[in-house]
Amino acid sequence: xxxxxxxxxxxxxxxxxxxxxxRARADREIAARLSSLLIEGFRATPGSxxxxxxxxxxxxPGSSDDAFCWLRELSAIRSTLAEREARARTRSWLMxxxxxxxxxxxxxxxxxxxxxxxxxxxxxxxxxxxxxxxxAFDRLMARVGDDLKFLATDWTNASCPLGRLSTLMAIxxxxxxxxxxxxxxxxTLVAARQHFxxxxxxxxxxxxxxxxxxxxxxxxxxxxxxxxxxxxxxxYDYLGLDAPAELxxxxxxxxxxxxxxxxxxxxxAPFHGADAVRTQRLATILKLDPGIGxxxxxxxxxxxxxxxxxxxxxxxxxxAPSLDLSKSAHASFGAFVVGxxxxxxxxxxxxxxxxSASDVSVARETRSHTTLSLPGLSSxxxxxxxxxxxxxxxxxxxxxxxxxxxxxxxxxxxxxFVLTHDGFRRxxxxxxxxxxxVSRDGLRIExxxxxxxxxxxxxxxxxxxxxxxxxxxxxxTVTLTDEANCARLETxxxxxxxxxxxxxxLYVEPSPRFARGYGNNQAGQQLALRSATAGETTVRWAxxxx
Numbered sequence: 296x297x298x299x300x301x302x303x304x305x306x307x308x309x310x311x312x313x314x315x316x317x318r319a320r321a322d323r324e325i326a327a328r329l330s331s332l333l334i335e336g337f338r339a340t341p342g343s344x345x346x347x348x349x350x351x352x353x354x355x356p357g358s359s360d361d362a363f364c365w366l367r368e369l370s371a372i373r374s375t376l377a378e379r380e381a382r383a384r385t386r387s388w389l390m391x392x393x394x395x396x397x398x399x400x401x402x403x404x405x406x407x408x409x410x411x412x413x414x415x416x417x418x419x420x421x422x423x424x425x426x427x428x429x430x431a432f433d434r435l436m437a438r439v440g441d442d443l444k445f446l447a448t449d450w451t452n453a454s455c456p457l458g459r460l461s462t463l464m465a466i467x468x469x470x471x472x473x474x475x476x477x478x479x480x481x482x483t484l485v486a487a488r489q490h491f492x493x494x495x496x497x498x499x500x501x502x503x504x505x506x507x508x509x510x511x512x513x514x515x516x517x518x519x520x521x522x523x524x525x526x527x528x529x530x531y532d533y534l535g536l537d538a539p540a541e542l543x544x545x546x547x548x549x550x551x552x553x554x555x556x557x558x559x560x561x562x563x564a565p566f567h568g569a570d571a572v573r574t575q576r577l578a579t580i581l582k583l584d585p586g587i588g589x590x591x592x593x594x595x596x597x598x599x600x601x602x603x604x605x606x607x608x609x610x611x612x613x614x615a616p617s618l619d620l621s622k623s624a625h626a627s628f629g630a631f632v633v634g635x636x637x638x639x640x641x642x643x644x645x646x647x648x649x650x651s652a653s654d655v656s657v658a659r660e661t662r663s664h665t666t667l668s669l670p671g672l673s674s675x676x677x678x679x680x681x682x683x684x685x686x687x688x689x690x691x692x693x694x695x696x697x698x699x700x701x702x703x704x705x706x707x708x709x710x711x712f713v714l715t716h717d718g719f720r721r722x723x724x725x726x727x728x729x730x731x732x733v734s735r736d737g738l739r740i741e742x743x744x745x746x747x748x749x750x751x752x753x754x755x756x757x758x759x760x761x762x763x764x765x766x767x768x769x770x771x772t773v774t775l776t777d778e779a780n781c782a783r784l785e786t787x788x789x790x791x792x793x794x795x796x797x798x799x800x801l802y803v804e805p806s807p808r809f810a811r812g813y814g815n816n817q818a819g820q821q822l823a824l825r826s827a828t829a830g831e832t833t834v835r836w837a838x839x840x841x
Contacts (some may be wrong), residue, residue, distance in 0.1 A: 318494070319451070321490065322447055322448055322450070322490075323448055325447055325486070325487045325490050325491075326444045326445075326447040326448040328483050328486075328487070329440070329443060329444050329447060329483065329487055330440070330444045331483075332440065332475050332480045332483060332484070333440075333475060333476065333480070334436045334437075334439055334440045334473050334474070334475060335436065335474050335475060335476050336432075336436065336473075336474045337412070337415040337472050337473060337474060338471075338472050338473070338474050338534060340415060340416065340472055340530055340533055340534070353454075354397070354402060354403060354406065355395070355397040355400070355402075355403070357394075357395045357397070358395045358397040358398065358400075358403045360388070360394045360395070361388075361393050361394050361395050361397065361398035361403050361407060362402075362403045362406035362407050362410070363385075363388075363406065363407045363410035363411060364406065364410070365381075365384060366381055366384070366385065366410040366411065366414050367410045367413065367414070369381040369384075369414075369417075370410075370413065370414035370417045378417045381414060381417050381418070382417070382418060382426070382427055385418060385427065385431070385435065386427060386428075386431045389431055389434040389435060389438065390431075390434075399445070400454075401445075401446065401449050401450065401452050401453045401454070401458070401462060402453055402454050402458055404442050404445055404446055405446060405453070405458070405461060405462045405465045407442060408439065408442045408443065408446065408465050408469060409461075409465045409468070409523070411435070411438075411439060412439075412465070412468055412469055412472055413526070415472065418435065439469070439473065443466065443469050443470075443473070446462055446465065446466050447466055447487070447491070450462040450463060450466065450494075456502050456510075456511070456620075457502075457509075457516060457519060457520065459498055460495070460498050460499065460502060460520055461519065461520075461523055463491060463494050463495040463498055464495060464520075464523045464524060464527050465523075466491045467488065467491050467492060467495055467527060468523075468526070468527050468530060470484055470487050470488040470491065471484075471488060471530060471531060471534060471536055472530060472534075492539050495539075495542075496539060496541045496542070496545075499541070499545050503516075503517075503545070503548070503549070504595035504596050505548065505595065506548065506552060506591045506592070506593045506594065506595050506596050507548040507549045507550075507551055507552025507553070507591065507593075507596070508552055508593055508595060508596025508597075508598070509596075510616060510617070510620060511567075511616050511620040511621075511623075511624070512566075512567050512596065512597070512613060512615070512616045512620075512624055513567050513568055513569065513623065513624075514552075514553075514556045514563045514564065514566055514567060514569035514572075514598070515563055515568065515569045515572035515577075517549035517550075517552055517553055518553070518572055518576060518577060518580055520549060521546065521549050521550065521553075521580050521583075522576075522580060524542065524545070524546055524549070525546065525580075525583050527542070528542055528543060528546060548591075550580075550581065550583075551590065551591050552591065552593065552596070553577065553580065553581060554581065554590055555590040555591060555593060555598075555600055556569070556593075556598060556600070556609065557577070557581070558607075558609065558632065558634060558639065559607055559634030559635075559637050559638060559639060560574075560634075560638075560639050561574050561577070561578060562574045562577060563577060564598075564609040564632050565632060565642055565643045565644075565645045565646070566598070566609075566611050566625065566627055566630070566632075566643065567611075567623065567624050567625050567627070567646075568623050568625070568646040569646075570645045570646055570809070596613070597611070597612045597613020597614075597701070598610065598611060598612060598613070599612050599701075599703055599712065601710045601733045603733065603734065603735050603736060603737035604736060604737040605635060605636050605737045605790065605840075606633070606634070606635055606733070606737035606738075606740075606840075607633070607634040608631055608632070608633050608634075608731075608733050608740065609631065609632050610629070610630070610631040610712060610714075610731070611627045611628060611629065611630050611631070611664075612628075612629075612701035612703075612712070612714060613628065613699065613701070614628055614675065614695055614696055614699040614716075615675050615693040615694060615695060618692045618693075618694060619692075621692045621693040621694070622690045622691065622692055622693075623659075623690075624659075624675075624693045625643075625646075625658070625659045625660075625663075625664065625693075626659060626660060626661040626664070626673035626674050626675035626677075626693060626696075626718075627643065627661065627664040627666065628666070628674055628675065628696055628699050628714065628716055628718070629666045629667075629674070629701075629714040629716065629727070629729045630643055630661075630664035630665045630666040631665055631666075631731065632665065633740065633838070635786050635788070635790040635792065635840070636786060636788040636789065636790040637788055638768070638770065638771075638786040638787050638788040638790065639768035639769075639770075639771075640767070640768055640771060640784060640786055640790075640792065641665055641765055641766065641767065641768065641838075642665070642766050642767070642768050643663060643664045643665060643766060644657070644658055644663035644664070644766055644806060644807050644808055644809060644819070645658060645808060645809035646658045646659075646809055647809040652687045652689040653687070653689075654807075654809065655688070655689035655690075656686070656687055656688035656689050657807050658807070658809055659673075659677075659688050659689075659693070660673045660688065661673035661674045661675070662762070662764060663764075663766070663807060664764065664766075665764055665765050665766055666729065666744075666763070666764065667727055667729070667744045667746075667761060667762070667763045667764075668761065668762055668764065669719055669722070669723070669725075669759065669760075669761050670759075670760060670761075672718075672719060672722055673718070674695070674696045674716055674718035674719070674727065675693050675694060675695040675696045675718055676693070676694045676695050676696075676718070676721075677691040677692070677693055678691040678692045678693075695716070695718050696716035696717060696718025697716065697717040697718060697720060698715065698716060698717040698726075698749075699714075699715070699716045699718075700714070700715045700716070701713070701714045701715075702714075707735070708734060708735055708736075709732045709733060709734055709735060710732075710733045710735065711730070711731065711732045711733070712729070712730070712731045712732075713728070713729070713730050714728070714729045714730075714731075715727070715728045715729075717749045719746075719749070720749040720750070723753070723755065723759060724748060724749055724750065724751070724753040724830075725746050725747065725748065725749055725753060725828075725830070726746070726747050726748065726749035727744065727745070727746060728744075728745040728747060729742065729743070729744050729745075730742055730743045730745075737840070738839065738840045739837065739838065739839050739840070740837070740838040741835075741836070741837045741838075742835070742836055742837070743833055743834065743835045743836070744763050744824075744833070744834050744836075745832070745833040745834075746761065746828045746830075746831070746832050746833075747830075747831050748830060748831070752830070753830040753831075754829060754830050755828070755829050755830050757829075758827035758828065758829050759827060759828050759829075760825065760826070760827045761825070761826060761827065761828060761832075762823050762824065762825050763799075763823070763824040763834060763836065764806075764821050764822075764823055765794070765821060765822040765823070765824070765836075766806045766808075766819065766820075766821045767784065767806070767819070767820045767821060767822060768786075769808065769819060770786070770787045771784050771785065771786055771787075772784070772785040773803055773820050773822065775801070775803060776793075778795075780795060780796045780797070780799075780800065780801040781793060781794065781795045781796075781801070782794045782795075782801060782803065782822055783841075784838075790840065791840070791841040792838050792839065792840050792841065793838070793839045793840075793841055794822060794836070794837070794838050795836065795837050795839075796824045796834065796835065796836045796837075797834065797835040797836070798824075798826055798832070798833060798834035798835055799824045799825055799826030799834045800824070800825050800826070801822060801823070801824055801825075802822070802823045802825060803820060803821075803822060803823075804820070804821050804822075804823045805818060805819070805820065805821070806818075806819035806820050806821035807819065824836060
């Protein structure tokens, strides 16, 4: 299963399948040994070890009660009244049993087990008549044991790759906090813990690049992982146990990755759905970041960042991920965002957190990003049955663009990029070449976009219109100047920029906007450089700070 999700080659996939079959047998053996244990309680861990961020798990409809989402919410409040309600609802659920058909799926079971473990200090607290009675506590421990055994056997059946990681972390956390009364039982727990620690480390290595980016190219992917990995490491430390060194290494990698892709509005740079990650959730995670070492170069993850005085530029330098992971990816190769003086200046249109299918479709298309697009086409290819503009692309797979190549060059004065792709070759025989140069003094960004033949020389039967989109951040004031093909941009922070183009006409046009994932399609603005090509055309543009 993992091999297909990660898009491994056929021979590698077969080898991976064989390995996982062997591991599955070992998992069943461990689970059988765990089923013989009598779990007596939890080793005392304070609530301060957890991170108070709500899980952003897509659970089946109607399953939130069985996933104990309410327990996480109540225990996070940390009031006497909330704790009393948490114990009462736990007692009620244990007596009535599961409420939905999804109660015993891997995803719901994992969330329930994590909620119980993370609220152990609340459930096990002694408050006289408010304490869980002996029968209820025994039922709770039996449920913990059953859930742990089930997850140990079936963790690979989580609904998504990040779900597998979360499940392994839930198992690891459970195995260090549950308490058994005999030495033999403790030996079983240690053996099981080491077994699943190896699984967890292996899964991190399979799903993340060494620069901290996820193989899905979703910049927000490390956020839910860190929300569970950090409490896991904290719990090891609190209980005086040695956590595998690899876990601390991955924590630093994931946090450094998030630092690098954090935009000036305190959220993640708006690529591939990252802006749907709640800013407060990201801030909570990054408060725990020790900030050790420089920002990594995200070569494997295919993003690039340039920092200059009063200026930041973040660029998407990679093609879509493997097909199985591409259903939320965007056709944004070569697109970039710009922050000026701590304020967003040039952005992408974003992603609706819970928008309609049509809104998500628009958000994924090339025209919703700061790059060049052709009429009715994106640079990457959506699934054939969803290809025409206007069809539902909200969950369509995405491939390409073909021959996507990026190169970064640094000199004393500039950081430059050349980005090339053949995403328009099939429709028109064209290649797109984008050049961008960012001055190190933070005063200038210059670029060009060239359409040329992708192979044999192309002479189109008639001129093909195209547009280079520069989506402007919501709070930026845009004014066309008296000077031809020039505009003035003013940020809320007082920075002013002159934007000029050559080789086409400059227009101020409406732009769809899904700011930080809230709401549906909102009205924004873009600067659109429009021109046409017969097969060989270059347009140029420049941003200069005034």
